[in-house]
Amino acid sequence: MSSVIELENLVVKLGNRIILDRLNGSLTGQCIGLLGPNGSGKSTLLNTLLGFYPPFGGTARIFGGDLRGNIGLLRSSIGYMPESDAFIAEMSGIKFVRYMAEISGLPAREAMERAHEAFFYVGLGEVRYRKVGTYSLGMKQLVKLAQALVHGPRLLLLDEPTNGLDPEARQRMLQLVREIRDTRGVHIVISSHLLRDIEDCCDQVLILKQGRIAALCNLEEERKANRKFLELEIDRENGFVHAINELGCECASFNGGRLKIVLPENIAVRQLYQLAAEHTVQIRRMNYRRDSLEDIFLKAMEDKPEAREIASGRL
């Protein structure tokens, strides 16, 4: 798969502080998540990719184009949705988005057409003639997304897109991101400190810690690997664990009747139900393991050799 973003010993200094320290890696996913605690360098990385901060050392490439010397050209294929408020309050929504499209190089007629499309696409069609300053917070987030999409970029940089949204608006925003991702016409980079947002949308994740890469992994592969990893909650043991082990599964039991089971390829979930019935054990809960990203994140945040293995891609 060709690289969307390549980082090559990228160092960014602001004042005398090193914010990004020798970042290396190749981001290839359709939707890439940038994770990390506050101050880890997520937004700085996005700002560097946009050319707002010049690299102090190393470089980054977007679709193969080097940031140094090509930033004007690269920006025309990037859409950016900033974290903070960013709009012209006195303009109507449609005029604002059209204005942004024209600055991106669209002729006036096409800009107007695409502005209308973008508004309907994000679900703000009905309020497009209202001034942006009168929009609610959720609407302002959506209008930021509309202006990022209007010129049809190949790469969309979303900085904390669900910030300050209520649960319903958050779901709507994530749904939109998934829809955009599934069109396959655009690559998305989402910066967030919410694991759930990243897990819902992304197929690759880059975890930053104190300006360094703590982990870079492919969530799709992780999900595939976890497909055979089950968590069970049972009412009593009754020889069930022994039977599972005899079946050829690896099983670990925990307090409260919780079991973690690795299913080999040749064993189906239905066989577990049969075993439970034979041992008169009631399965109260069963699910595929869902906390893979959380695990990866927590491992990455610990300064352990395991975390370094994750960082080097050996998951």
Next chain:
Amino acid sequence: MAVYKRTYKVYDGPLTPTGSRFLVLSRYSAAAFFESRWFTVFSFLCLVPVFIGAFMIYLVHNASVQLLLGMSLKAKDLIGNVWFWGFLQSQAWLAFFMALWAVPGMMSRDFSNHALQLYLSRPLSRIEYLLGKVSAVVIALSCITWVPGLLLFGLQAQLEGNGWGRQNLWLMAAIFIGCVLWIAVVALLSMALSVWVKWRIAASGLMLAVFFVLPGFGEAASAILGTQWGKLLNVPYMMTLIWTRLFRLPEHFRHGWRYDDMPLWSAWASVLGVCLISLLLLNRRLRAREVERG
């Protein structure tokens, strides 16, 4: 693509030339000026002296009308460098108030809600952003200063005949250079102050302070130190000093208005210094992200 087809599509249509995209900013900024009814009314009021000037030129060249009005005017005595200097003075101050109204509003729109990062995340450099905004102001101010000034010059040259226009080509240059200099100072300073304080009312107040309060401090400093150099802080005085030389005003005229207290080079240095400081302020503040040094 129709509106009802709600799906994301990469844009692969025609694009405008990169070199002319700053004009989008000029167009939208100029349109925003005229969204205000007051600005539109004021713009028309700014043209009143132009119509009066045109009528005067017509009057002094039309013996029949003069006879009708019982007047006896001679163009040679009336329309000349002093007349055009007076016209420039009135239009320059109208341009100042126009900039005072329009520029802080234009800049605060982008700065009060952090819209600058949206401009600069697009294929638009900081210089192009500045060029787009400055050109909107320059066009608006030009329409009430040197453009009507040159039109009046052309009218006078046409009606006077006898090679008056060719003999007074230097006056044409004086009108143009004088106005452009004033526009540059007013536009750059008002933009720099607007970007610095990011608040429309404060920026307007600061602009007034630079033009009307700072000269007072300069005069006080001059009086206390027993020198004339305090006038360096008086931007309108320095501008007028340059104009008096550009328009070749007679010695007694300059002396009467005390426009020969300071050397010409100091006026140019002061005016160019204001432009340079304004550009430095703009360079510091026109950034998508501000970096805290530490």
